[in-house]
Amino acid sequence: MGATPNGFNLDSTGKRIVVDPVTRIEGHMRCEVNVDEQGIIRNAVSTGTMWRGLEVILKGRDPRDAWAFTERICGVCTGTHALTSVRAVEDALGITIPNNANSIRNIMQLNLEIHDHVVHFYHLHALDWVNPINALKADPKATSELQQIVSPSHPMSSPGYFRDVQNRLKAFVESGQLGLFKNGYWDNPAYLLPPEADLMATTHYLEALDLQKEIVKIHTIFGGKNPHPNWLVGGVPCPINVDGTGSVGAINMERLNMVSSIIDKCMEFNKNVYIPDVVAIGGFYKNWLYGGGLSGKSVMAYGDIPENPNDFSAENLYLPRGAIINGNLNEVHDVDQRDPEQVQEFVDHSWYTYGEPGKGLHPWDGVTEPKYELGPNAKGTRTNIIELDEAAKYSWIKAPRWKGHAMEVGPLARYVVGYAKGHEDIKNQVDGLLRTMNLPLTALFSTLGRTAARALESEYCGRLQKHFFDKLVQTIKNGDSTTANVEKWDPKTWPKEAKGVGATEAPRGALGHWIKIKDGRIENYQCVVPTTWNGSPRDVAGNIGAFEASLMDTKMERPEEPVEILRTLHSFDPCLACSTHVMSPDGHEMANVKVR
């Protein structure tokens, strides 16, 4: 097989290991690797195993409704697709939003980043590093001491507290019904934490579970519910009324106070628990620096969180925008989602066809025709796959490329771009963390680096949330309570044809929606989402995607137990429902889908 253009040596002669389902992710995913005699991964294949077809469903609908449909692409990163969608529609129709709507949208988006990162770390990722069974051996007093060293300001640190949690855990394990911990890899030597650290982290798993339901109440206040709050083209649906008749039913002082107290809780948790845990757990694993993949080569971010409304220039965004290729951190390229030569999707190894091989399409002109077929070297049958043939089509995920390059997106990509651009907050955070952990900058390009970047970003987003809350209050104080611009609400005011792009930084990375509107209806809708970038299959030139690249050359302690594979895949926080919804804008092609 040999070297890929993006610099990985593939060798599929060793033993094939299949992981399906990959669990603790959103949606459905499969992974296959070949390991050599030393248990080192020499070939990696990642497959999206679900497909929903949302874009074809959107065709012909009211563009003002699109946020609700696209929001249902994902209930984990809930709201981020909705925000991207209203931005795309507003861009197409030339709708500007008021200052308060910008602040509220930013608070909601930042709130999602924090919620998503916290839930990801504690409830989807932690069990790759933390062994809750081993926590039973911990001394609660020593755990208390550890907690106070790791995070002196965290109030929940008494020996009695840890003893209670340990007893509860003990009762749970002794009941013989292990529930979610059943069949875990608890005696695998890949787990390195001492029992006290395991007990501390398991305790925080439960604390975070309690906290996450509080974090999202900001969505509930502004959007009425979570998951899936409500959004509005032209602004936000919640009116502000701080002192007039009926203010009890609007955003008023009581609601603002609640938002403010939740923002404080987020900041406290980041400071007292999340960041210290990542440092403490990371400290025990700092020699496990596998998983860099594309992060040191090619990364991309669209940028997000505009200070001023309706201005998406890079200088106006708190989360950075840019692309780095071939590991050259000295040059950050600008990214333009409108340029037909920049973002393109390929389907040579995906279960779709463009009719001709090697063709790439910009999302505004995207075409999708599903074509489910296994390659000649696949093992099993079409409804009972034993092993895939990656030389042929093998995934429901398309292969997006930026100027032909496979890119990694996500918190680490944002932080690498930010670092390279000299983003002050990001640079300070990264340098500080590396200093604390006594690690060089190169350590950032790893599974651990991805996990750490997410924690740092959660902390940064907490501060930004506070900034936009203060801004919201200041604007109201200045006498402006406007939350929506309805000038172009009526479709009669729209041009006959229009097209637009919406871009955000979803928790998992760069997210773009491309819309074409004709006669007041959606003519074409395409989303290219973070996990499509990261989970991308190979392209016609042979470049492997970010998931696949990150697994390469990792040593597995026990190849039959996929702890290391899960660790690295989870560090991306995969979201398969997002990545595999992609579908044709041309509804008539659906006639090709056989109904059996």
Added chain:
Amino acid sequence: MSQIETFYEVMRRQGITRRSFMKYCSLTAAALGLGPAFVPKIAHAMATKPRTPVIWVHGLECTCCSESFIRSAHPLAKDVVLSMISLDYDDTLMAAAGFQAEAALMDTIEKYKGNYILAVEGNPPLNEDGMYCIVGGKPFVEQLKMAAEHAKAIISWGACASYGCVQAAAPNPTRATPVHKVILDKPIIKVPGCPPIAEVMTGVITYMLTFDKMPELDRQGRPKMFYSQRIHDKCYRRPHFDAGQFIEHWDDDNARKGYCLYKMGCKGPTTYNACSTVRWNEGTSFPIQSGHGCIGCSEDGFWDQGSFYNRLTNIKQFGIEENADRVGMTAAGVVGGAVAVHAAISALKRAQKKNQEKVEG
């Protein structure tokens, strides 16, 4: 917390007294036709019995149901998972993956035949031999059928499992199909919504554990306790509807006063759910309270009823005592525009009153 938390202890922690617990055991004994001698035995069983195994599978979905479930405040999600049920398979949260995950599933089915609850999030697509949703190399629909075969009961979480939801919206390219159209021989509880309210989800599960029976269901298979009334029936903005006070444009003065969202397309009048009573995220708010109309996410086919901002014109003022079944049966024959007329009359009355005030003032 030094012992195994049993069902009884969880009940105690939730404020149920020993006395109520014993009364519950006597009632259970009586209901089963057993004499008073059996009461201590039932009490003993309740105080020591193993947690009910739950298998939670995922088809085509967006995971919003799982996310909602972990938002539950009473009971807390951690208490449900650690002390009330045994969540033996859930690919979103479980530690094991691949072979070991599948083994956990098979082991639970084998060990608890006829005694586990199957919770389904999402739905199976039937086009392309089911391969639009693959689990363990095979169509999800096979996993669903296998897990359903020996389940005691099935819970269809959310709009996907109950009705099909967004991937089943026209033209439903994957032929995403609700659970009850694939599994025909098991009791199925539908808990619709996109997602359902967290406390409704945990409420349904704890009801089954506490009373050891299926909740009472309406004709569509939804628990009556949460789905027998419309959002509109219990909406705190209802007086504004009755008074003809409506929001005319987003963020207008009426919006800031909290008037009725009917003219902005609110589907509260035709949506059966507990949003206006239980509310969301520990009672923090619900869509109408936060200024957006209800989009009807717990109703069958809500994606294909026109824009979310189109005003309902096909409802009339049926009384709140009507239940979903009767409305379901009569909806087709409803006179269009009845509400619009009602609204116009209210507005007229209001205008007259204003004029009067002006004259008097």
